[in-house]
Structures are given as C-alpha cells and as structure tokens.
Amino acid sequence: EDALEVDAWARELVRDAALPANDVSEQKPPRKRSALWSRYALGGALAASLIGVLLWSNVPRGADVTEIITGPGELRTVELADGSTLVVNGNSRLTYNEGAPRLVTLDRGEALFDVHRDDTTPFVVMVGETRLVEAGTVFNVAADAGALDVSVAEGAVVYGHGAEEVRLEPGDRLLRPAPSAGVEILRADPGEVGGWRKGVLQYDNADLSSVARDLSRALSKPVRALAGAERMRYTGTLAVNGPDHEVMARAGALLGVRVTETEEMWEMRPGDASPP
Numbered sequence: 001e002d003a004l005e006v007d008a009w010a011r012e013l014v015r016d017a018a019l020p021a022n023d024v025s026e027q028k029p030p031r032k033r034s035a036l037w038s039r040y041a042l043g044g045a046l047a048a049s050l051i052g053v054l055l056w057s058n059v060p061r062g063a064d065v066t067e068i069i070t071g072p073g074e075l076r077t078v079e080l081a082d083g084s085t086l087v088v089n090g091n092s093r094l095t096y097n098e099g100a101p102r103l104v105t106l107d108r109g110e111a112l113f114d115v116h117r118d119d120t121t122p123f124v125v126m127v128g129e130t131r132l133v134e135a136g137t138v139f140n141v142a143a144d145a146g147a148l149d150v151s152v153a154e155g156a157v158v159y160g161h162g163a164e165e166v167r168l169e170p171g172d173r174l175l176r177p178a179p180s181a182g183v184e185i186l187r188a189d190p191g192e193v194g195g196w197r198k199g200v201l202q203y204d205n206a207d208l209s210s211v212a213r214d215l216s217r218a219l220s221k222p223v224r225a226l227a228g229a230e231r232m233r234y235t236g237t238l239a240v241n242g243p244d245h246e247v248m249a250r251a252g253a254l255l256g257v258r259v260t261e262t263e264e265m266w267e268m269r270p271g272d273a274s275p276p
Contacts, residue, residue: 086111092109093109153193201215205233206234212230234254
C-alpha cells in the first residue's frame with residue numbers, strides 16, 4: 001500500500017515537471033500548490049530521478065526489514081548498501097529494507113542522511129504520511145510526536161504531505177509542529193546541520209520544549225520543560241559532551257532555568273520559580 005501511494009505521488013510530480021509550459025491539451029484548472037512551492041520548479045534531474053521511484057518502489061519487502069533503535073544518549077552510524085550513510089541520534093527508531101535501501105522510515109527521533117547520488121533512484125524518507133525525496137543530499141530530519149524538523153546542508157529535498165510540496169535548498173530549514181499544521185521555512189547554517197554528532201546543539205529563538213527534546217536524545221534520561229519553562233526561548237549553542245549532570249548544569253545556566261534531577265527525568269523550571 002505504501003509503495004502504491006509513493007508511485008502515485010511520484011507519477012504526479014513527474015507529470016507536472018514534464019508538462020510543457022504551453023501545453024493546452026487538458027482544460028483542467030491548475031492544482032493548488034503551497035505559496036512556498038510556487039517559488040521552486042522541479043528540475044529535469046529531479047523529475048528523472050522520480051521516474052526511478054516507479055521502478056524502485058515495487059521492490060518486494062518484508063523478509064529483509066532492518067530496524068535501528070538507539071537508546072538515550074546513543075549514536076549509531078549505519079552504512080547502507082547503496083553507499084549512503086545514516087547517523088542516528090539517541091532515542092530514535094528507523095526501518096529500511098535490505099532490498100530497497102533507498103526507502104527509509106523514521107518512526108521517531110533524529111537522523112542525519114548523507115545520501116549517495118543516484119540519478120535514476122531517489123532516496124525517500126517517510127515520516128508518517130510525509131515524504132522527503134532527494135537525489136544526492138546531506139540533510140537532517142527530527143520527528144517527535146508529529147512534529148517535524150528538516151534541515152538541508154547539501155543538495156535538495158522535496159517535502160511532500162498531501163497536496164503540499166516544498167523544495168528545500170541548502171540552508172533551508174522546515175518546521176512543522178504537527179501533521180495537520182502548515183510549514184514554516186527558516187534559514188540555517190549548512191555547516192551546522194547535524195551538529196549534534198559532535199555534541200553541539202545550535203538554536204535560533206527555539207522554545208525550551210524543543211530544546212528539552214534534543215537534550216533527551218543526548219542524555220541517559222528524558223528532559224522536561226515545566227511550569228512555564230516550555231514557553232521560554234533560547235538563541236545560542238549548547239554543548240552536550242560529558243556526564244549528564246555537567247551537561248544539565250551548563251544548560252541551566254545558559255537557558256536561565258532551574259534544573260532538578262528526579263529518578264525518572266531532568267526537570268527544567270524558570271529560574272525565578274519556586275523549587276518543587
């Protein structure tokens with residue numbers, strides 16, 4: 001069923017990309033596109049690569065499914081058969097099929113994709129009903145409870161969800177708080193994409209709920225922003241190297257929060273809040 005859906009979507013994109021500008025053979029109203037998508041056109045190379053989906057997506061699946069699960073604070077590097085490399089952040093889960101390594105499903109967490117270029121077969125990342133299609137790219141994807149964060153360091157990625165399609169170029173960052181929400185496009189430093197691999201988290205006016213999710217992947221137990229801390233914002237860098245208590249002590253000072261450790265988690269509250 002997933003393969004059929006991908007096929008239909010790819011055919012539609014290829015049809016739209018290949019249709020000549022002066023084609024009037026069909027008197028149908030133009031399909032609505034997002035305002036952001038109208039800024040971009042599918043190039044010939046991308047259209048050609050999407051044709052490969054029609055062949056690739058019918059590869060039998062099932063017996064050779066590989067599941068990658070990382071625990072909190074664990075990083076794992078995965079080399080795929082096509083030459084692509086995945087770096088999986090902590091507390092993440094993704095799956096792919098050995099017979100079709102260019103289709104990866106990210107169920108939760110975060111991964112950096114360094115994709116081997118193949119002009120005939122694009123690389124597709126599925127996050128729920130959302131498809132991220134690329135052809136020779138370095139990009140980062142984080143997915144948590146329906147929220148999606150995609151940043152592109154090299155190449156291009158096409159975001160597709162329902163009828164909405166957005167092409168992301170190097171330095172583009174797409175944020176979507178929920179599957180039913182609209183997307184926001186921000187700018188990111190391509191050199192900072194996937195900085196968590198080196199123990200560095202970079203933020204530009206991020207809410208502390210997002211910061212807490214990132215810290216939860218880096219540390220051995222979850223981090224929660226409570227009592228109004230979730231609405232606080234932060235711009236700057238956090239280093240997550242070292243023991244958890246040192247990381248949280250640094251984070252507390254930079255974020256302006258009071259940090260408390262319990263048996264189950266780390267809690268962050270506004271610095272002027274009363275102790276729990």
